Amino acid sequence: MSTDTPNAESKPPKLSAVEKIKDESRFxxxxxxxxxxxxxxxxxxxxxxxxxxxxxxQQDDRDLRAQAKKAGGGKAFSMMVRCRIPGGRxxxxxxxxxxxxxxxxxxxxxxxxxxxxxxxxxxxKSDLQKTIRRINDMQLSTLAACGDVNRNIMCCPAKRVGSVxxxxxxxxxxxxxxxxxxxxxxxxxxxxxxETGEKTLQGGGEVVEPLYGxxxxxxxxxxGIALPEDNCIDIYTQDIGFLAVVRNDxxxxxxxxxxxxxxxxxxxxxxxxxxxxxxxxxxxxQAVEVAKAILKVQRDYGNREDRKVARMKYLVANWGVExxxxxxxxxxxxxxxxxxxxxxxxxxxxxxxxxxGDGKWSYGLNIENGRLYDNExxxxxxxxxxxxxxxxxxxxxxGHQSIIVTDIDPADKDKLISIIKEHRVPTTEETSTxxxxxxxxxxxxxxxLAITExxxxxxxxxxxxxxxxxxxxxxxxxxxxRMTGCPNGCARPYNADLALVGKAKDKYTVFAGGGWLGHRxxxxxxxxxxxxxxxxxxxxxxxxxxxxxxxxxxxxxxCARVGREDLETLAATAPRP
Ligand code: SRM
Ligand code: SF4
Numbered sequence: 177m178s179t180d181t182p183n184a185e186s187k188p189p190k191l192s193a194v195e196k197i198k199d200e201s202r203f204x205x206x207x208x209x210x211x212x213x214x215x216x217x218x219x220x221x222x223x224x225x226x227x228x229x230x231x232x233x234q235q236d237d238r239d240l241r242a243q244a245k246k247a248g249g250g251k252a253f254s255m256m257v258r259c260r261i262p263g264g265r266x267x268x269x270x271x272x273x274x275x276x277x278x279x280x281x282x283x284x285x286x287x288x289x290x291x292x293x294x295x296x297x298x299x300x301k302s303d304l305q306k307t308i309r310r311i312n313d314m315q316l317s318t319l320a321a322c323g324d325v326n327r328n329i330m331c332c333p334a335k336r337v338g339s340v341x342x343x344x345x346x347x348x349x350x351x352x353x354x355x356x357x358x359x360x361x362x363x364x365x366x367x368x369x370x371e372t373g374e375k376t377l378q379g380g381g382e383v384v385e386p387l388y389g390x391x392x393x394x395x396x397x398x399x400g401i402a403l404p405e406d407n408c409i410d411i412y413t414q415d416i417g418f419l420a421v422v423r424n425d426x427x428x429x430x431x432x433x434x435x436x437x438x439x440x441x442x443x444x445x446x447x448x449x450x451x452x453x454x455x456x457x458x459x460x461x462q463a464v465e466v467a468k469a470i471l472k473v474q475r476d477y478g479n480r481e482d483r484k485v486a487r488m489k490y491l492v493a494n495w496g497v498e499x500x501x502x503x504x505x506x507x508x509x510x511x512x513x514x515x516x517x518x519x520x521x522x523x524x525x526x527x528x529x530x531x532x533g534d535g536k537w538s539y540g541l542n543i544e545n546g547r548l549y550d551n552e553x554x555x556x557x558x559x560x561x562x563x564x565x566x567x568x569x570x571x572x573x574x575g576h577q578s579i580i581v582t583d584i585d586p587a588d589k590d591k592l593i594s595i596i597k598e599h600r601v602p603t604t605e606e607t608s609t610x611x612x613x614x615x616x617x618x619x620x621x622x623x624x625l626a627i628t629e630x631x632x633x634x635x636x637x638x639x640x641x642x643x644x645x646x647x648x649x650x651x652x653x654x655x656x657x658r659m660t661g662c663p664n665g666c667a668r669p670y671n672a673d674l675a676l677v678g679k680a681k682d683k684y685t686v687f688a689g690g691g692w693l694g695h696r697x698x699x700x701x702x703x704x705x706x707x708x709x710x711x712x713x714x715x716x717x718x719x720x721x722x723x724x725x726x727x728x729x730x731x732x733x734x735c736a737r738v739g740r741e742d743l744e745t746l747a748a749t750a751p752r753p
Contacts, residue, residue, distance in 0.1 A: 195480050197225045198324070198391045202377050203359035203384045204229045212365070213373030217301055218253040229325060229392070230362060231318025232257045232304065235297070239621040254283075255299040256622060257307050258321035262352045263331035263345060263401075264292030264573030266316070268564035271571055273314040275548070275557055281307050286557070288546030290615060290667055291398070292409075292573040293321065293328045297622050308366040319362045324393040326355040326471065330400040330409035333572035334526050335582040337533035343427045344401050344420060347463055351399060354464045355471065357392070358385050387468065394478035395486035397471065398437075400575075401430075407520040409575045410694045412436050412451040413668050415488045416470055418463060421518045429459045431515040434470060434500060435492030438665030441484060442679070449670040450489040451697060453497040454519075455504070456512035469507035473500065523692050525576050527604040527612055529589065538572075538582045539592055542604045545616045545631045546577025559599035566595065577615050609652055610645055611638050613692070615668075619661025619678065626661035628678030628707075634659045637676075637711065644715045647753035648722045655731040656692045659684075670698055673732035674714065682707040688717060688743060691732030698732075699740050716747030723750040 191199075197206075206226040211219050219227060224234050236251035244252060259274070274294050278286045283298030299307050308318055321328060331348040334341060364375050377384070385392070400414040403422070411417035417433035433452030440447045458466045474488040492500050505511055527540035543556070550557045560579070564571075569583040584592055596603050604612065617623070619630035637659075645651045655673035660666055662678050663685075669675030671694045675687040683704045690698035705713050717735070724746055725734050735743055 190481050192481055192483050192486075194225050194324075194483060195391055195394075197222045201226050203361050203390065204357070204392075205359075205361040205365070205375055205377055209365055209370070209373045209375035211373075212301075212305060218251075219301065227255075229320065229323030229357065230308070230365065231259065231321035231323075232299075232308070233322060234301075235622045235624060237298075237621050238624075238626070253301065254297065255301060255304050255307075256295055256297050257282075257299050257304070257311070257318055258289070258295045259293050259311060259316050259318055260321045260328045260352075261293040261316060261573065262329045263348045264333045264575075265345070266571055266573075268568045268571065270314045270316055271560060272564050273310065275561060277307055277310055278548075279557075284549065286548040287618060288543055288548070288573050288577045288579060289328075290546075290575060290577060290617070291328045292330055292333065292575055294573070295618075297618075305366055312367055317362075320357055322396075324395055324397070325357055325388065326351075326393075326397045326399060330398075330414070330575055332402055332406050332408055333574050333580055334406070334408075334524070334530065335532050335538050335570070335572065335580070338425065340403070340420070340422060340425060340427055343460065344403070347418065347430075347460070348401055350464050351467055354468060355387065355399075357388060360384070387471065389475065391480070393471070393475055394480045395483060395488075397474065397488065399467065402520070404518050404520055405522045406524045407694050408523055408525060410668050410671070411520065412671060412694050413438055414452060415474070416467055417452045419518065419520065421457065421516050427460060429457050429516075430463055431518055432456050432458055432463075432466060432470075432512075434497065434504075435489040437487045437489040438668050438670050439487065440663050440665065440670075442663055442685075444484055446485055446490075448493075449665060449697060450493060451671065451695065453492060454515045455497055455501050457515050458512060462508075462512075466504065466508055466512070469504045472507045473503045477503070520693055520695055523694065525578070525613065526574055526580055527578060532582070535586070536582070537584045537586060537589060538580050539584060539589075540574070540578060540580045540604060541596065541601070542607045542612050543578045544611065544635055545614075547631060554601045555599040556601050559596055559601045562595045562599065563592065566591070576613075608638070608642050608645075609654060610641055610657060611635075613654055614638060614657040614659070616659040617661060617666035623661060625664060626678065627680060628661045628682060628684060630659045630661035630667070630678065633707075634676075637714075640711045641714060641718075644753045645718060648718055650718055650722060653731065654692060656690070668694075671696060672698060673730065673735070674698075674717065676710065679704055684710060686710070686713055688740075689732060689735035691730060691736070696732070696736060698735075701735075701740055701743060713747075715752065716750070717743065719750035719752050720746035 233256045240252045282296040287295040400409040401418040402411040418430040436452030479486045572580040616631040616634040619626035658667045658669040658672040659676045671690040676684040686701045687698035688701040
């Protein structure tokens with residue numbers, strides 16, 4: 177290490193409680209096996225931390241809490257099970273299997289997440305092993321879907337012929353493989369039959385986790401891979417972003433961004449959302465080793481005492497990107513080149529029909545907030561089942577919680593649309609622009625950290641925005657609208673054109689001035705806006721935009737240009753629709 181790179185050993189460690197749990201867990205085994213065979217309907221505290229690494233969270237239905245308390249009962253516990261589906265790519269059979277699991281063992285819904293994967297809610301503890309096993313039977317995994325490890329890697333989901341997209345997907349798969357935890361605990365807990373439940377770690381050799389070590393990372397870790405003309409995976413919000421540098425239709429390398437992240441705790445000033453910083457250019461064959469080097473820097477120097485500031489973005493912010501890069505170079509074993517000037521220029525959500533370049537077509541179907549369910553209005557699950565049975569093609573999930581059906585012959589395009597319509601699911605073309613470009617996190621009733629509604633509230637907010645937007649002539653205007661039920665930022669609100677972030681009961685912070693390109697942080701427009709005035713606040717912003725925009729500037733660019741105070745004044749005086 178160079179002299180101005182702090183030495184890992186010089187740090188006197190006063191480990192956080194979670195660090196101790198990881199350290200003593202025998203590589204994530206803990207006593208999960210014993211608890212699994214016990215009749216209790218929930219797991220105890222320490223194992224809850226370890227279960228995350230296996231892709232599952234213990235939750236309770238918060239809608240039922242008060243009722244249960246009144247009746248003298250306890251919480252209605254269940255497990256959320258999240259898959260790891262790199263780049264969101266899955267087969268029709270895999271989606272069909274997930275739909276079966278959610279119907280038979282879960283709460284009959286599936287959630288497409290903001291990181292291109294699937295979550296099942298409402299799994300009983302007694303069905304957990306069966307659920308994880310069935311997911312693995314379909315060649316999917318839940319290992320490292322959550323926890324202090326590298327999570328599901330995001331990659332542009334567009335299906336295109338040619339080396340560019342093939343290389344993006346190859347890198348996604350190589351990174352997934354190279355950064356996967358190696359512990360045999362996952363296999364032993366979920367994929368072997370052992371009636372006793374007592375587990376002792378088998379196999380693994382001397383070094384069970386050569387990359388992570390016994391304490392894994394200080395915190396969760398996220399990677400995204402994008403093209404400059406298509407930042408659909410929000411590269412500036414990732415711990416590591418690989419931005420492809422393309423010359424003559426070939427990827428010649430990647431500009432590597434480090435230290436992005438959204439989560440913040442407003443009461444803790446030391447926390448903040450951050451955009452990734454441009455660190456270095458790497459050749460394609462260096463990318464995996466550089467990712468490993470970055471991960472090792474975070475592993476050895478990231479904060480293990482205070483989980484609030486343990487994400488890599490704080491290390492990058494504390495050191496500055498130059499010093500961080502020098503540490504990466506030391507682990508990598510050589511100097512890295514400077515970034516090229518290539519940066520993000522567009523964001524394609526891949527909705528509607530797109531040509532793949534091989535004579536076939538992909539259709540992006542907008543899924544409102546990623547929730548797949550059937551009700552009296554539409555049969556979304558049944559629709560996807562019918563599509564899977566009919567076409568048996570590959571499906572891809574987007575970072576905006578939607579789904580792309582690939583490999584459709586031109587002759588079958590009408591058939592696909594008629595299946596969608598038969599199930600009364602709105603096609604992308606029938607979906608308003610504001611709805612199409614919106615996303616919301618899960619929040620209530622399953623998320624234990626939710627302060628307000630999000631996924632269940634945003635659709636009705638949009639219902640009330642559609643008419644005013646049309647009256648202002650802004651109904652075709654593209655802007656990202658993102659909502660979260662707390663400041664953790666699971667729908668990446670802090671770089672959107674507009675965002676609502678749950679702050680107190682039925683009160684939101686309104687953010688403005690980010691943008692659909694995702695390369696600028698938004699500012700707090702107004703805090704603690706109550707639910708019954710939030711529509712009025714948003715319509716005020718639209719009216720100000722309509723009356724004062726310059727040329728073709730986007731909503732986010734307009735809000736960033738005028739700034740918070742002027743935006744407030746303009747919103748108060750602009751003619752309302
Ligand atoms: Fe998230 C915690 C849901 C993407 C930042 N997130 C949670 C938990 C597990 C709540 C908990 O800790 O008890 C939520 C489970 C809710 C539920 O009922 O299912 C949850 N996060 C989600 C998902 C499902 C939202 C969605 O509706 O799609 C997303 C799953 C992604 C995946 O497939 O892996 C999800 N979470 C994100 C993102 C967006 C992203 O990664 O692109 C972020 C912001 C980016 C980032 O990481 O900085 C995000 N989630 C957080 C945080 C704040 C982390 C921080 O650095 O402060 C937490 C809380 C924590 O870790 O302490 C959190
Ligand atoms: Fe839960 Fe908050 Fe994430 Fe929404 S943003 S899913 S409320 S942790």
